[in-house]
Amino acid sequence: MASTIVAILRGMARSATYVAGVDSSTQATKVLVVDPSDGSVVREARRAHPDGTEVDPRAWWDALAGALGEVGTDDVAAIAVAGQQHGMVLLDEAGEPVRDALLWNDTRSAPDARALIEELGGAEAWAEAVGTVPVASITATKLRWTSRAEPENAGRARTVMLPHDWLTWRLCGMPDEPVTDRGDASGTGYWSTVTGEYRPDLLELAFGRALGVPRVAGPDEVVGHTEGGIVVGPGTGDNAGAALAIGPGAGEVIVSIGTSGTVFTGYDRPTADASGLVAGFADARGGYLPLIATLNAARVLGVGAGLLGVDPEGFDELARAASPGAGGLVLLPYLDGERTPDRPQAQGRYVGLTTANGTRENLARATVEGMLCGLADGVDALTAQGVPARRALLIGGGSRSAAVAELAPDVLGLPVEVLAPQEYVALGAARQAAWALQGEEPSWRVPRETSRDVTDASISEEVRARYADVRDGRAP
Ligand SMILES: Nc1ncnc2c1ncn2[C@@H]1O[C@H](COP(=O)(O)OP(=O)(O)O)[C@@H](O)[C@H]1O
Numbered sequence: 001m002a003s004t005i006v007a008i009l010r011g012m013a014r015s016a017t018y019v020a021g022v023d024s025s026t027q028a029t030k031v032l033v034v035d036p037s038d039g040s041v042v043r044e045a046r047r048a049h050p051d052g053t054e055v056d057p058r059a060w061w062d063a064l065a066g067a068l069g070e071v072g073t074d075d076v077a078a079i080a081v082a083g084q085q086h087g088m089v090l091l092d093e094a095g096e097p098v099r100d101a102l103l104w105n106d107t108r109s110a111p112d113a114r115a116l117i118e119e120l121g122g123a124e125a126w127a128e129a130v131g132t133v134p135v136a137s138i139t140a141t142k143l144r145w146t147s148r149a150e151p152e153n154a155g156r157a158r159t160v161m162l163p164h165d166w167l168t169w170r171l172c173g174m175p176d177e178p179v180t181d182r183g184d185a186s187g188t189g190y191w192s193t194v195t196g197e198y199r200p201d202l203l204e205l206a207f208g209r210a211l212g213v214p215r216v217a218g219p220d221e222v223v224g225h226t227e228g229g230i231v232v233g234p235g236t237g238d239n240a241g242a243a244l245a246i247g248p249g250a251g252e253v254i255v256s257i258g259t260s261g262t263v264f265t266g267y268d269r270p271t272a273d274a275s276g277l278v279a280g281f282a283d284a285r286g287g288y289l290p291l292i293a294t295l296n297a298a299r300v301l302g303v304g305a306g307l308l309g310v311d312p313e314g315f316d317e318l319a320r321a322a323s324p325g326a327g328g329l330v331l332l333p334y335l336d337g338e339r340t341p342d343r344p345q346a347q348g349r350y351v352g353l354t355t356a357n358g359t360r361e362n363l364a365r366a367t368v369e370g371m372l373c374g375l376a377d378g379v380d381a382l383t384a385q386g387v388p389a390r391r392a393l394l395i396g397g398g399s400r401s402a403a404v405a406e407l408a409p410d411v412l413g414l415p416v417e418v419l420a421p422q423e424y425v426a427l428g429a430a431r432q433a434a435w436a437l438q439g440e441e442p443s444w445r446v447p448r449e450t451s452r453d454v455t456d457a458s459i460s461e462e463v464r465a466r467y468a469d470v471r472d473g474r475a476p
């Protein structure tokens with residue numbers, strides 16, 4: 001009987017026509033079932049994740065199982081998982097989580113980041129060694145925190161994985177050899193974008209001893225099969241997944257407004273920014289993905305709407321009704337501490353409130369402008385590394401805001417194209433699944449529309465100058 005079921009499942013997998021892509025992001029799991037012939041989405045499902053910056057990884061597995069159950073996989077031939085970067089999933093001898101995963105936006109390891117920088121001889125030494133200067137988001141700093149603050153948990157740990165590695169390993173039936181990919185490995189602090197290899201010495205520096213790490217698979221590798229015989233692709237980090245889906249052209253930077261705000265693009269050589277602003281990541285193809293990430297993006301808009309007691313549409317209406325510059329009211333959007341710039345203890349601040357500008361419209365506008373100014377700083381950091389930025393492509397939940405779409409060109413000082421609402425990370429994972437299944441990268445392109453131009457260059461200058469005064473402590 002059991003063998004008959006296995007045979008039926010295998011038969012299904014052989015006759016299946018679709019591929020599935022997963023985005024296991026900070027706030028939710030999103031699954032797309034995609035037609036591999038043209039990249040069109042045929043079905044999708046979503047399951048929320050628990051709140052907080054430490055999460056039992058089994059909650060992600062339950063969310064994935066729920067979303068896959070909803071979309072159905074009988075006609076799915078291949079799957080790949082992209083996931084939030086950097087999260088530390090520590091497993092014991094039996095493969096069970098030693099503790100809840102510490103996520104990318106957990107800032108408790110900020111002092112450990114500073115210690116590690118000093119121990120290797122400074123920021124430049126890290127940038128040269130792995131392409132990235134550690135901040136609290138980077139996995140190595142979370143390993144150091146665990147070994148320092150929770151020696152018992154550290155003592156039981158045998159393997160460290162990232163969220164997408166762990167989900168991929170579980171999908172494949174927990175084989176002896178887990179896998180990751182270069183895109184996600186490049187955010188650990190112990191895999192070098194420069195050499196394309198692990199740096200076991202840096203993992204040991206962080207944790208005090210060796211730990212098992214996943215093998216780095218090639219971009220189109222079949223890394224295993226699900227119990228039902230579905231081909232599993234290597235997966236990648238969420239930003240690398242979005243880049244794979246979109247394929248930004250020369251001079252185009254992707255600006256993702258999700259829980260994190262990220263600005264990144266594909267690049268032909270590794271970057272090594274000793275200022276620590278630009279993370280020199282790898283992409284999911286064999287190239288590079290210089291990136292800046294902020295801790296404060298779409299949720300800033302949610303807080304603004306909450307303060308004003310309106311829904312997202314009402315918030316957009318208010319923000320669009322105010323004039324550029326919000327009458328001089330400025331939001332420093334570091335609500336949850338900040339990573340770029342590295343200010344883990346920072347908090348948000350509205351500055352410059354007067355009786356003349358104290359309106360609901362200006363409060364909404366200052367909120368959107370402040371969040372966008374944080375991303376504009378990111379664009380500047382990328383260009384300072386020689387990465388050209390002539391047009392921004394907006395994605396992520398926050399890009400669905402009409403106010404963000406309208407204000408972005410003038411605040412960023414760049415033409416902006418808001419891509420059609422889509423789960424681009426999951427679409428990138430589906431592309432990778434199709435690549436692994438068919439042995440060649442699909443030729444699909446995401447639909448592109450016209451971009452909005454900057455209406456007045458002086459707006460960017462004024463809004464950003466006032467913001468910089470607040471950011472750098474010059475405002476009265
Ligand atoms: N129309 C909108 N206006 C403002 N924020 C929005 C809108 N739609 C979704 N969001 C916000 O986008 C975020 C989710 O975006 P998403 O890119 O899926 O995040 P993540 O990948 O980090 O889970 C949520 O904080 C949600 O409130």
Ligand SMILES: O=C(CO)[C@@H](O)[C@H](O)COP(=O)(O)O
Nearest residue numbers: 025026084085104258259260
């Ligand atoms: O830390 C980073 C990038 O370095 C974040 O971009 C995470 O990868 C989380 O992404 P979202 O869940 O916000 O999309």
